[in-house]
Amino acid sequence: xxxxxxxxxxxxxxxxxxxxxxxxxxxxxxxxxxxxxxxxxxxxxxxxxxxxxxxxxxxxxxxxxxxxxxxxxxxxxxxxxxxxxxxxxxxxxxxxxxxxxxxxxxxxxxxxxxxxxxxxxxxxxxxxxxxxxxxxxxxxxxxxxxxxxxxxxxxxxxxxxxxxxxxxxxxxxxxxxxxxxxxxxxxxxxxxxxxxxxxxxxxxxxxxxxxxxxxxxxxxxxxxxxxxxxxxxxxxxxxxxxxxxxxxxxxxxxxxxxxxxxxxxxxxxxxxxxxxxxxxxxxxxxxxxxxxx
Amino acid sequence: xxxxxxxxxxxxxxxxxxxxxxxxxxxxxxxxxxxxxxxxxxxxxxxxxxxxxxxxxxxxxxxxxxxxxxxxxxxxxxxxxxxxxxxxxxxxxxxxxxxxxxxxxxxxxxxxxxxxxxxxxxxxxxxxxxxxxxxxxxxxxxxxxxxxxxxxxxxxxxxxxxxxxxxxxxxxxxxxxxxxxxxxxxxxxxxxxxxxxxxxxxxxxxxxxxxxxxxxxxxxxxxxxxxxxxxxxxxxxxxxxxxxxxxxxxxxxxxxxxxxxxxxxxxxxxxxxxxxxxxxxxxxxxxxxxxxxxxxx
Numbered sequence: 001x002x003x004x005x006x007x008x009x010x011x012x013x014x015x016x017x018x019x020x021x022x023x024x025x026x027x028x029x030x031x032x033x034x035x036x037x038x039x040x041x042x043x044x045x046x047x048x049x050x051x052x053x054x055x056x057x058x059x060x061x062x063x064x065x066x067x068x069x070x071x072x073x074x075x076x077x078x079x080x081x082x083x084x085x086x087x088x089x090x091x092x093x094x095x096x097x098x099x100x101x102x103x104x105x106x107x108x109x110x111x112x113x114x115x116x117x118x119x120x121x122x123x124x125x126x127x128x129x130x131x132x133x134x135x136x137x138x139x140x141x142x143x144x145x146x147x148x149x150x151x152x153x154x155x156x157x158x159x160x161x162x163x164x165x166x167x168x169x170x171x172x173x174x175x176x177x178x179x180x181x182x183x184x185x186x187x188x189x190x191x192x193x194x195x196x197x198x199x200x201x202x203x204x205x206x207x208x209x210x211x212x213x214x215x216x217x218x219x220x221x222x223x224x225x226x227x228x229x230x231x232x233x234x235x236x237x238x239x240x241x242x243x244x245x246x247x248x249x250x251x252x253x254x255x256x257x258x259x260x261x262x263x264x265x266x267x268x269x270x271x272x273x274x275x276x277x278x279x280x281x282x283x284x285x286x287x288x289x290x291x292x293x
Numbered sequence: 294x295x296x297x298x299x300x301x302x303x304x305x306x307x308x309x310x311x312x313x314x315x316x317x318x319x320x321x322x323x324x325x326x327x328x329x330x331x332x333x334x335x336x337x338x339x340x341x342x343x344x345x346x347x348x349x350x351x352x353x354x355x356x357x358x359x360x361x362x363x364x365x366x367x368x369x370x371x372x373x374x375x376x377x378x379x380x381x382x383x384x385x386x387x388x389x390x391x392x393x394x395x396x397x398x399x400x401x402x403x404x405x406x407x408x409x410x411x412x413x414x415x416x417x418x419x420x421x422x423x424x425x426x427x428x429x430x431x432x433x434x435x436x437x438x439x440x441x442x443x444x445x446x447x448x449x450x451x452x453x454x455x456x457x458x459x460x461x462x463x464x465x466x467x468x469x470x471x472x473x474x475x476x477x478x479x480x481x482x483x484x485x486x487x488x489x490x491x492x493x494x495x496x497x498x499x500x501x502x503x504x505x506x507x508x509x510x511x512x513x514x515x516x517x518x519x520x521x522x523x524x525x526x527x528x529x530x531x532x533x534x535x536x537x538x539x540x541x542x543x544x545x546x547x548x549x550x551x552x553x554x555x556x557x558x559x560x561x562x563x564x565x566x567x568x569x570x571x572x573x574x575x576x577x578x579x580x581x582x583x584x585x586x587x588x589x590x
Contacts, residue, residue, distance in 0.1 A: 032463075107307065159314065165315075
């Protein structure tokens with residue numbers, strides 16, 4: 001081995017002084033990145049006098065859970081309780097994540113392992129759709145949703161979120177790596193497609209499924225589009241939307257709303273964090289082995 | 294084999310749910326946007342065909358678009374796109390060179406801003422940049438004696454775009470960053486060894502000749518994601534300043550201009566033309582990215 005070889009420094013097993021320079025850069029940056037997150041946590045527990053203290057303080061002094069209590073007891077102008085928004089968000093998110101994972105893995109399976117005419121074209125189209133900017137086609141989407149009668153229904157939260165090009169893309173690439181022999185052997189034993197999908201494909205692509213689940217979770221949990229654009233009925237709107245109204249001038253409670261908004265921001269953020277921590281190693285696996293191309 | 298027809302039936306069944314939703318909510322809106330862009334449509338009367346008039350108007354009549362929206366979008370995209378992308382690569386590369394536990398923790402912190410919605414974050418940022426003396430930045434600057442009057446950060450045309458860029462960059466370490474991190478981590482060490490035998494002598498050469506070429510797929514994926522995120526951004530300016538149009542159009546991006554015409558003025562045909570231009574932009578930049586990172590063999 002050449003004496004100047006540095007490559008083995010990648011993914012080191014133990015600390016070495018030469019890594020110090022990376023820490024010197026990464027730690028201050030991480031502190032900057034984490035600042036607003038720490039702030040969300042700290043802010044949510046501030047009593048009202050600290051929220052408006054001058055000069056403002058970053059960290060909480062006398063933590064209180066009053067903001068959460070206020071938030072739980074609060075109702076929107078039209079009398080819808082906060083729990084209703086949260087309930088809507090949880091249902092919508094669970095349904096979207098579950099269905100997205102299923103339909104993209106099913107489509108990924110046949111696009112990867114079956115032979116049929118339009119296969120190439122469909123995947124090409126899907127790859128093109130990675131660049132899809134939903135905001136750019138907001139108007140046609142609105143007209144479409146109006147035409148098929150989804151305005152002001154619960155479905156409008158769910159249906160438009162289900163087809164996720166990046167999800168199909170990652171899953172198809174991941175399934176490509178499963179050896180064909182495995183599937184042929186199963187077919188010899190008389191397994192039908194549904195059995196192959198359920199017993200072979202699904203367990204083997206678990207890491208990719210985790211990734212798609214996280215991406216879909218983030219997209220739907222944080223989304224305010226459906227509530228803002230397609231729904232008038234306050235009972236059908238989601239928590240993300242409710243949060244955005246707490247401090248708005250229209251509601252007339254910019255002062256009282258601050259504490260609740262801080263608590264709501266924390267409630268919005270926590271599930272993201274927890275799910276990512278649980279599934280992160282699987283995500284990294286997918287990104288490495290899916291041969292993203 | 295006689296199972297062939299049945300195979301096709303199950304193939305179709307497996308594909309159908311995704312394909313139907315894909316066509317309905319992605320393909321049709323895009324096609325409809327293209328068709329609408331050639332019409333005058335006010336959302337009440339039936340659209341009337343006007344040919345290229347909308348496009349001609351965007352390019353020749355719309356002074357707001359030419360004077361503010363286009364330059365803002367280009368400045369924003371050029372800084373946030375490549376800036377965020379290069380930052381993601383540098384961070385991934387650095388993270389790959391430290392040990393596992395601190396790496397996981399730091400990667401999580403760096404990724405965490407992308408986990409939150411723009412709206413949740415806008416609440417935080419708008420307090421930091423709040424225009425009165427209780428805004429954190431103003432309060433700090435006044436304490437240090439650097440300014441004597443609170444600055445209207447989010448309402449002043451000269452600051453809004455810069456603040457939007459900082460906030461977007463801060464939240465831009467998303468999927469692309471994760472892909473790059475795993476890409477750097479999974480390069481075979483023997484390739485580096487071979488590289489050094491072939492005469493590579495420093496870190497910079499190592500990155501140019503080995504690291505980047507070895508993770509080309511992840512680099513491409515990251516680039517496409519960066520482009521999409523960049524052009525999608527738009528909500529942030531409105532969320533921060535609290536208005537569409539943003540104060541004196543200072544933070545007006547194409548997405549905002551589109552919403553302004555589509556949902557506030559109800560000039561749907563015109564808005565559709567803007568959206569087609571936006572989609573073309575994204576597509577164009579993606580082709581450039583593909584050219585740069587596509588497999589050369």
